[in-house]
Amino acid sequence: MSSIIDIRTKKGNDQRMEVWGSAGLISTKLGVEGPRKKGHSSFLISGRASRIKWLFDESIEDLKRLNFYDFTGKLNFKTSSRDNIYISTYAGEDNYFVDNFGIEWSNLAGSIRWNRILKDNLFMNTTLAGSSYEYFLTTDVTTNTRWKSRIATISLKGDFTYFPKANSTIDFGAELNGYNFNPGNLSTDDPNVIPPLVSVKNSLELVLYGSHNMRINEHFGIEYGLRLSSWTNQGAAFEFEYNENFNVTDTLFFDEGEDYAEFGNIEPRLGLSYFIDDHSALKFSYSRNVQNVHLISNSISPFTSLEVWLPSGINIQPQIANQVAIGYSQLFENSGLLFSVEGYYKHMQNQIDYEPHAETLLNPLLEGELRFGEGRSYGLEFLLKKEQGRFRGWAGYTASRAKRQFSDLNAGESFNAFYDRPHEVNMVLTYDLTDRITLGTNWTYYTGSPFSSPTGFFQYNGLEAPIYDQKNNDRLPDYHRLDASATFRLNKNLDNRFTHDLSFSIFNLYGRKNSLFINYNKTETETGDFVISSYLLDTERTASQYYLFQFTPSVTYNFRFL
Numbered sequence: 001m002s003s004i005i006d007i008r009t010k011k012g013n014d015q016r017m018e019v020w021g022s023a024g025l026i027s028t029k030l031g032v033e034g035p036r037k038k039g040h041s042s043f044l045i046s047g048r049a050s051r052i053k054w055l056f057d058e059s060i061e062d063l064k065r066l067n068f069y070d071f072t073g074k075l076n077f078k079t080s081s082r083d084n085i086y087i088s089t090y091a092g093e094d095n096y097f098v099d100n101f102g103i104e105w106s107n108l109a110g111s112i113r114w115n116r117i118l119k120d121n122l123f124m125n126t127t128l129a130g131s132s133y134e135y136f137l138t139t140d141v142t143t144n145t146r147w148k149s150r151i152a153t154i155s156l157k158g159d160f161t162y163f164p165k166a167n168s169t170i171d172f173g174a175e176l177n178g179y180n181f182n183p184g185n186l187s188t189d190d191p192n193v194i195p196p197l198v199s200v201k202n203s204l205e206l207v208l209y210g211s212h213n214m215r216i217n218e219h220f221g222i223e224y225g226l227r228l229s230s231w232t233n234q235g236a237a238f239e240f241e242y243n244e245n246f247n248v249t250d251t252l253f254f255d256e257g258e259d260y261a262e263f264g265n266i267e268p269r270l271g272l273s274y275f276i277d278d279h280s281a282l283k284f285s286y287s288r289n290v291q292n293v294h295l296i297s298n299s300i301s302p303f304t305s306l307e308v309w310l311p312s313g314i315n316i317q318p319q320i321a322n323q324v325a326i327g328y329s330q331l332f333e334n335s336g337l338l339f340s341v342e343g344y345y346k347h348m349q350n351q352i353d354y355e356p357h358a359e360t361l362l363n364p365l366l367e368g369e370l371r372f373g374e375g376r377s378y379g380l381e382f383l384l385k386k387e388q389g390r391f392r393g394w395a396g397y398t399a400s401r402a403k404r405q406f407s408d409l410n411a412g413e414s415f416n417a418f419y420d421r422p423h424e425v426n427m428v429l430t431y432d433l434t435d436r437i438t439l440g441t442n443w444t445y446y447t448g449s450p451f452s453s454p455t456g457f458f459q460y461n462g463l464e465a466p467i468y469d470q471k472n473n474d475r476l477p478d479y480h481r482l483d484a485s486a487t488f489r490l491n492k493n494l495d496n497r498f499t500h501d502l503s504f505s506i507f508n509l510y511g512r513k514n515s516l517f518i519n520y521n522k523t524e525t526e527t528g529d530f531v532i533s534s535y536l537l538d539t540e541r542t543a544s545q546y547y548l549f550q551f552t553p554s555v556t557y558n559f560r561f562l
Helices: none
Strands: 018-024 027-037 041-050 063-080 083-098 101-119 122-140 145-165 168-187 201-215 220-234 237-242 248-254 259-277 280-291 293-296 308-311 319-332 337-354 370-386 391-405 423-432 437-446 456-460 463-467 479-489 498-507 515-520 522-524 530-532 543-547 552-561
Touching (some): 063 101, 168 308, 293 337
Antiparallel strands (some): 027 041, 041 063, 201 220, 220 259, 237 248, 280 319, 319 337, 437 479
8 A cells, every 4th residue: 555666677688698787795696688589589598596594603503594595687689670578487585594493484476578669650569467475483403393384466458559659558468367376384394283274265356447648738737547446355265254242144256257246446547737937847647546465464563573474354354544635846957956746645544463462473353353453644754856067866754654553443532654754865876986996975864653552561370461451552762874986997997898897885884773673681680580670660661772784794796708
């Protein structure tokens, strides 16, 4: 409901071979690209692997594995003067193992795209794509006991772009998506463990869309569009029905291929632009967005990797957001500075959260732990950018709030969302000291994320359980850090076929201890007993903060051969 990241792999060089890469203290990468048939087809292959484990060998006892890798490949063919085919693939994995415990993330994606010029003013893109994201939590390496969560998709879509006349563009198309969800199941080689079964879910989505972007005259522009979506869940699966007290009232079984829990939604969009002159403009937009794929995240803890994906269904309605925004931009031609400011307001329906003390792991009745409410966010975003000259960079500041309200949580009162950050600042500066030396800095600051801090603890069946008062009543310390870099080009002549440089960088220059999460600890008394401080019994409580990556230097050698 918040944003989209659009990542595109570049087309391989179809004129000549290139080899490029880098070797550093953090990671090493290598890439090769070039023509298969000059001017008609090309390939690109690149890979990257980490060298980060050495940073933590001394500070983390029993560290077994800490690494990542990824691989990217792309082929493109020009089969005729009007047809191009692109084949892309990506694979990556991250893992962290300490002694007998470990976490793994795995991504796999691929696509085949056919681009055709139907007419001089009509273009078509047909894409077949698939992806899989898996997460593993290994609790016992010796018995291969691990919790696995997965979301996989396959998609077929056709996108068309039509230019009926100058300053007018029409985009339209259709998309068919299939989804497979595993909310989390346990596998083990231990014959004495029989884990509960959580139902795997399958969904089918059909989308139709169209939009028209046109410049009406010298001062006015408009863009309007409509997106229609149909969502259907399919068996084989089993689902639970709940009453108003979230107790199970029935179990429903669906055969393979059987349709159930269908949703249809209309999503209009409108954008208006007023061009004051060639260098300044006012813009207004409205959009309605619907989300049928939901990330179920427990915000009791500010850091958790036990997150699962679930589809809209019998117990989960589609999330809906309505947003309006108005903005102003100004280009100062003499200095090359671009300034923009935008204000927005977003109202969100069917937001998802957990009830207190929810059982989130290996719980077939997970949907009974969910609660639903509304959310709203609003703010102002400022941006100043300079892209030309020896001194370049940008600075952005955002003042915003994000609130949520659930009738079944926090006594029905609104509370700060986990992603509520009243203040956020980002600054990126680059300076060409000489023709061969470039300096860079990056400073990031934002208000600490809200989380639910316990106000006390109580004994239950010999265990200590936390007591929570208000939801997200506390915040992590503010996050900020400064990164610095210097790049030295080693060859004097840029026309050389072989170019290389050295890059020196420092992550978190002033060694800020940015908290990742907080634990509340027992304190040993004079008699040797252990107690936990609380607001109910003591004036202070004992907490420990965990952080990663303080002052982290790195050296990287980069090269490119044409």
